[in-house]
Amino acid sequence: xTTDAGxxxxxxxxxxxxxxxxxxxxxxxVGAVSGGALRVFLIVVGLFWLVPTIGxxxxxxxxxxxxxxxxxWTVFTEPxxxxxxxxxxxxxxxxxxDSLVNTVLITVPATILVVVIGSLAGYAFAWMxxxxxxxxxxxxxxxxxxxxxxxxxxxxxxxxKLGLFGTVFGVVLFHxxxxxxxxxxxxxxxxxxxxxxxxxxxRLDGAGELRLxxxxxxxxxxxxxxxxGIFQFLWVWNDMLVALxxxxxxxxxxxxxxxxxxxxxxxxxxxxxPGAFISxxxxxxxxxxxxxxxxxxxxxxxxx
Numbered sequence: 613x614t615t616d617a618g619x620x621x622x623x624x625x626x627x628x629x630x631x632x633x634x635x636x637x638x639x640x641x642v643g644a645v646s647g648g649a650l651r652v653f654l655i656v657v658g659l660f661w662l663v664p665t666i667g668x669x670x671x672x673x674x675x676x677x678x679x680x681x682x683x684x685w686t687v688f689t690e691p692x693x694x695x696x697x698x699x700x701x702x703x704x705x706x707x708x709x710d711s712l713v714n715t716v717l718i719t720v721p722a723t724i725l726v727v728v729i730g731s732l733a734g735y736a737f738a739w740m741x742x743x744x745x746x747x748x749x750x751x752x753x754x755x756x757x758x759x760x761x762x763x764x765x766x767x768x769x770x771x772x773k774l775g776l777f778g779t780v781f782g783v784v785l786f787h788x789x790x791x792x793x794x795x796x797x798x799x800x801x802x803x804x805x806x807x808x809x810x811x812x813x814x815r816l817d818g819a820g821e822l823r824l825x826x827x828x829x830x831x832x833x834x835x836x837x838x839x840x841g842i843f844q845f846l847w848v849w850n851d852m853l854v855a856l857x858x859x860x861x862x863x864x865x866x867x868x869x870x871x872x873x874x875x876x877x878x879x880x881x882x883x884x885x886p887g888a889f890i891s892x893x894x895x896x897x898x899x900x901x902x903x904x905x906x907x908x909x910x911x912x913x914x915x916x
Contacts, residue, residue, distance in 0.1 A: 665892070672698055672885035679885075698886045708887065710862065711869030715891075717780050718855070718865055719848045722787035726844045727837055729788070730795025735825050737796065738803040739811060749800065755793040763790075764857050771858065778860040786858060787848050795840050802836040803829055838902050846895050866891045 670684040673694045687693050702708055736742070737749050767786060768777060776782035806829065814824050830837070852867040859868060870887040 668885055668889050668892070670694075672889045674698075698883075699890075702883065702886045702890075705873070707869055707873065708866070711864050711866045712890075714780060714859075714863055715849065715865040715867075718783050718787070719845060722784045722791065722848045723841055723844045725784070725788045726791040726795050727841050730792055730799050730840065731830065731833070731837060732825070733792070733796045734799030734803050735829055737800040738806075739829075740821070749796075752793050752796050756797060760790055760854065764854075768857060777858065778863060780859075780863050783855060783858045783863070783865075786854055787844075787851070791844050791847070795844070798840055799833065799836055802833055806832055842899060842902055845898055849895050850891075 667684045670687050671679060673696065674684065674687065675693070675695060675697060678693045733752075737745060737752075771777040771782045771785075776785065811824060811828065814828050819827065850867065851865075852871070855865045855868045856871075859865065864872070866887070870884065870891065873883050873887065
């Protein structure tokens with residue numbers, strides 16, 4: 613019977629051929645969507661994700677009369693609706709002009725200080741020996757769980773006593789203080805992956821700690837530092853809660869100024885749309901400008 617079964621099986625299959633194993637339903641589905649179908653789906657999802665941004669841009673280029681009469685999508689059939697009048701009116705507003713300057717004065721120093729101090733501290737925690745190093749690092753990690761809302765009132769009272777409340781410098785200090793724990797944690801873990809032999813070779817060549825940090829660690833840590841800078845820049849630029857509490861008239865960033873303008877003039881889309889798009893386009897430009905470094909920093913350490 614065994615011989616007959618073997619003959620029957622051999623007869624059913626062509627000579628010299630091997631029957632491929634039957635693929636499961638899940639494997640067939642994965643194979644179907646991993647090609648062109650998946651790309652088309654991702655493109656459709658991306659377009660849907662961009663619809664609010666496109667709608668905001670088109671709304672900012674229409675007059676208040678057109679905004680009140682029809683939706684933004686009608687501009688595709690009537691392109692004559694497009695105008696820069698709303699932007700001209702908004703940028704001629706002295707409060708908006710000052711708020712844009714204040715936003716830059718807050719965001720740029722807060723980002724640079726967090727990156728510089730976080731890099732130095734991350735290198736120290738990763739490769740320098742000093743008393744209580746591990747305990748200090750655990751304290752830094754513990755600060756990550758402290759929510760911003762808990763510290764608003766105590767720090768506001770402290771800044772009031774120090775004369776920093778309502779100043780740009782006070783807002784910068786707050787952002788630096790709450791940005792450093794994450795910066796130190798991120799960069800310390802990244803710097804710790806640098807081969808020890810590389811650092812020892814540089815020390816044998818006579819490099820001191822500062823030169824070692826500047827010539828070896830910083831170039832190798834470029835992707836992680838770029839990722840940190842992007843995160844910090846986006847967080848500070850888009851912040852409204854901290855700015856709303858710690859700023860006053862004359863030191864308000866663009867987020868608070870827009871909220872104030874809308875509250876004063878009513879729910880005017882012709883004011884909100886161009887202001888919101890200006891506030892949004894700068895972070896987008898920064899992100900896409902450093903996109904390659906950001907992806908490299910996120911993927912760092914994933915592949916040995």
